[in-house]
Amino acid sequence: MRLAAVRKATAERLLDVYHRLYAAYGRQHWWPADSPFEVVVGAILTQSAAWTNVEKAIANLRTAGVLSPEGLLKVSLDELARLVHPAGYYNAKARKLRAFVEMLFGRHGGRLEALFALPLPALRQELIATHGIGQETADSIILYAAGKPTFVIDAYTRRVFSRLGLEPAADSYASWQAMFSDALPPDVQLFNEYHALIDHHAKTVCRKAPLCDGCCLREVCQLAMGGALR
Ligand code: SF4
Known part of the structure; x- marks a missing residue:
């Protein structure tokens, strides 16, 4: 009974934060890509990289005619590394892209x-289980490319919600994800928009040094009410 009450209270707070973010920033139109396969490529390339640099790498792949499962399977690893150079860690990311398409052809007939x-x-x-794909990348692919309801957790999510005073007992990916998944309805559009809004808020307002004056979450934020900066 007590667990149900806690879950209900968490759900109300999470939805309240969502509505405040949406009212402040509006729809984010994620994921900016032309196809599900491009989302997959972007999700792998964006690891430790600014999105503007990922866009340059994707443009290189498109211009070279290899922005497809077949293309990424056939191009040499050296050439692939050269094409994704703008996204950083280019040798490692070339191997990760190759590992993804090898899994796709080896186990699913090359069909996304x-x-x-x-x-x-x-x-x-x-x-x-695929080389180079961790939990955050997997969940980004599942939500934004496959269109299935999984909540994506990243460093921005942890930063914003720990400052709000809304965090799980254990600081693990699974615990953070469960805090959202257990409280919210499994709604793809809600999860899509919520994650995008969190990232936008963390990049523009709730930065490392937060800009609390005028923040749309100020009224419900533990830090703004005198908590310690984290
Ligand atoms: S009030 Fe400050 S710490 Fe709280 S969410 Fe807004 S920017 Fe972040």
Whole structure:
């Protein structure tokens, strides 16, 4: 009974934060890509990289005619590393892209639709078992490319919500994800928009040195009410 009450209170606070962010910033139109495969490529390339540099790398792949599962399978690793150079860690990222398409052809006939037809837990397991895909990248692919309801956790999420005073007992990816997943309805559009709004807020207002004056979450923020900066 007590657990249900805590979950209900958390759900109300999470939805309240969502509505405040949405009212302040509006729709974010994520993920900015032309196709689900481009989302996958972007999710791998954006690891430790600014999105503007990822866009340059994706433009290189498109111009070279290899922005497809077949293209990334056939191009040499050296050439692939050269093309994704703007995204940084280019040798490692070339290997990660190659590992993804090798998994796709080795286990799903090279068809993204076949991979995405897996039930969510099996899809997540398949992605995480692939070289270079961690939990955050897997969840980004599942939510933004496959269109299935998994909540993406990143450093921005942890920063904003720990400052708000809304955090799980354990600081693990699974605990953070469960805080959102257990409280919110499994709604793809809600999860899509919420994650995008959190990232926008963390990049523009709740930065390392937060700009609390005029913040849309000020009224519900523990830090703004005198908590310690984290
Ligand atoms: S009030 Fe400050 S710490 Fe709280 S969410 Fe806004 S910017 Fe972040």
